[in-house]
Amino acid sequence: MKTETATLWQNFLDAIYKEIHPQSFHVWFKDLLLLSIDDYQHKMRIQVQMEIQKKVLGDNYYNLIEDTFFKLTGINYEIEFLLEEETSVVEVLQKEILQDDIEILEEPWKTNLIPELNFDNYVVGDSNRLAKVAGMAVAESPGKIHNPLFIYGKSGLGKTHLMHAIGNYIVEHSKKKVLYTTSDMFMNDYTGIANVENNTFEYANQFKNKYRNVDVLIIDDIQYLVGAEKTQQEFFHTFNALHQANKQIIISSDRSPDDLKILEERLRSRFMWGLPVDIYPPDFELRCKIIKQKIKNTSIANKVDETVIEFIANSCQNDIRFLEGAINRLMAYTAMIVPNHIDLEFANEALKDFINKNIYSENSIEGIQQAVANYYKITVADLKGKKKSANIAYPRQVGMYLCRMLTEETFPRIGLEFGGRDHSTVIHACDKIERDLKTNPALENILKEIKNKV
Numbered sequence: 001m002k003t004e005t006a007t008l009w010q011n012f013l014d015a016i017y018k019e020i021h022p023q024s025f026h027v028w029f030k031d032l033l034l035l036s037i038d039d040y041q042h043k044m045r046i047q048v049q050m051e052i053q054k055k056v057l058g059d060n061y062y063n064l065i066e067d068t069f070f071k072l073t074g075i076n077y078e079i080e081f082l083l084e085e086e087t088s089v090v091e092v093l094q095k096e097i098l099q100d101d102i103e104i105l106e107e108p109w110k111t112n113l114i115p116e117l118n119f120d121n122y123v124v125g126d127s128n129r130l131a132k133v134a135g136m137a138v139a140e141s142p143g144k145i146h147n148p149l150f151i152y153g154k155s156g157l158g159k160t161h162l163m164h165a166i167g168n169y170i171v172e173h174s175k176k177k178v179l180y181t182t183s184d185m186f187m188n189d190y191t192g193i194a195n196v197e198n199n200t201f202e203y204a205n206q207f208k209n210k211y212r213n214v215d216v217l218i219i220d221d222i223q224y225l226v227g228a229e230k231t232q233q234e235f236f237h238t239f240n241a242l243h244q245a246n247k248q249i250i251i252s253s254d255r256s257p258d259d260l261k262i263l264e265e266r267l268r269s270r271f272m273w274g275l276p277v278d279i280y281p282p283d284f285e286l287r288c289k290i291i292k293q294k295i296k297n298t299s300i301a302n303k304v305d306e307t308v309i310e311f312i313a314n315s316c317q318n319d320i321r322f323l324e325g326a327i328n329r330l331m332a333y334t335a336m337i338v339p340n341h342i343d344l345e346f347a348n349e350a351l352k353d354f355i356n357k358n359i360y361s362e363n364s365i366e367g368i369q370q371a372v373a374n375y376y377k378i379t380v381a382d383l384k385g386k387k388k389s390a391n392i393a394y395p396r397q398v399g400m401y402l403c404r405m406l407t408e409e410t411f412p413r414i415g416l417e418f419g420g421r422d423h424s425t426v427i428h429a430c431d432k433i434e435r436d437l438k439t440n441p442a443l444e445n446i447l448k449e450i451k452n453k454v
Contacts, residue, residue: 028061047079139173235267290320397429
């Protein structure tokens with residue numbers, strides 16, 4: 001056994017000894033023998049003395065062994081336990097000799113990054129300058145500064161663009177393995193383990209290899225882990241494994257770590273280990289810069305008046321996505337009419353329906369909650385709270401129903417805004433109000449009155 005391999009093995013045994021009862025260590029671990037390590041295919045072979053030892057290690061200690069090696073090496077090894085008769089010294093030596101000469105062809109790693117989202121086209125202003133500076137620092141020295149980097153701000157302010165820009169910079173300037181994912185994707189991959197009838201063990205290994213055997217993990221919209229206790233627990237272990245191995249973690253949320261009361265305390269405390277940075281809605285100057293960046297090199301770039309840019313910037317104040325939507329609408333209208341010049345009158349005609357619709361929709365969940373609370377003479381805190389008395393529970397259901405009817409928000413997002421309730425609670429509320437509308441004409445008038453106040 002090479003010196004560095006022997007040191008790794010001894011460090012592994014020392015770490016295991018601290019984690020389990022001494023008697024268990026002497027029974028199951030003391031006589032183990034490390035046969036080989038394949039750093040290309042991330043495989044490890046360990047010799048055991050008895051068949052029962054092979055079974056117990058595989059069934060009861062596999063995760064501990066895997067996690068311990070990950071902490072020591074930063075690699076998620078696939079571990080195989082072999083009896084002495086299942087291997088031979090010659091076979092081991094041949095593998096170690098040939099290993100350096102074999103070119104291993106691995107499948108290309110899928111980062112999930114969008115190459116077009118980079119620092120070059122990330123427009124900076126006072127509202128996002130700190131986030132950009134922090135993102136560049138992380139991109140240049142991943143795992144060494146601001147770990148984790150926690151980016152928060154309302155939807156549509158460019159958090160996702162910044163995360164992709166960081167990931168793309170790291171990929172371009174290093175050989176580090178980067179993975180971008182969303183909390184929904186993470187949850188779906190994790191729950192998939194339970195849905196696999198056969199080869200659950202193999203699927204679990206694939207899951208850990210995907211999320212722990214990376215240099216940079218970027219996870220978007222962490223707030224959607226609310227209510228998923230087992231997924232939160234798995235993310236907690238994934239976070240710990242990566243952080244202890246000095247791997248970079250980048251997280252985004254629509255609220256600060258302190259405001260994520262619905263997530264486990266141990267998760268929220270870890271989000272504060274690095275640097276939380278917030279992104280504010282863009283001011284007028286930044287919105288104008290973003291519009292100019294978006295129309296640059298397009299068919300309308302040389303046709304648009306400055307007054308049109310200012311008109312769009314003034315009309316879409318809180319969400320960059322609205323700016324993009326307005327620009328796309330203007331470009332589509334221009335393609336149909338084909339004007340020589342795009343002035344304020346033309347832009348107003350092209351965008352009148354879009355602008356009016358989106359100014360209305362910006363009231364969103366917060367505006368609806370306030371209108372419902374005012375009508376029923378309660379507070380928004382009551383709607384988000386845990387009280388179940390009829391004078392609060394029914395207005396809460398009305399609020400959930402109106403949020404579903406008047407916005408494009410999903411059931412999980414609405415539940416999140418109503419005190420972190422499960423999506424099934426929102427579905428139940430909507431169904432109940434739908435049923436009541438069929439038998440209670442007065443309710444329809446109430447809903448109309450609340451809508452008018454939104």
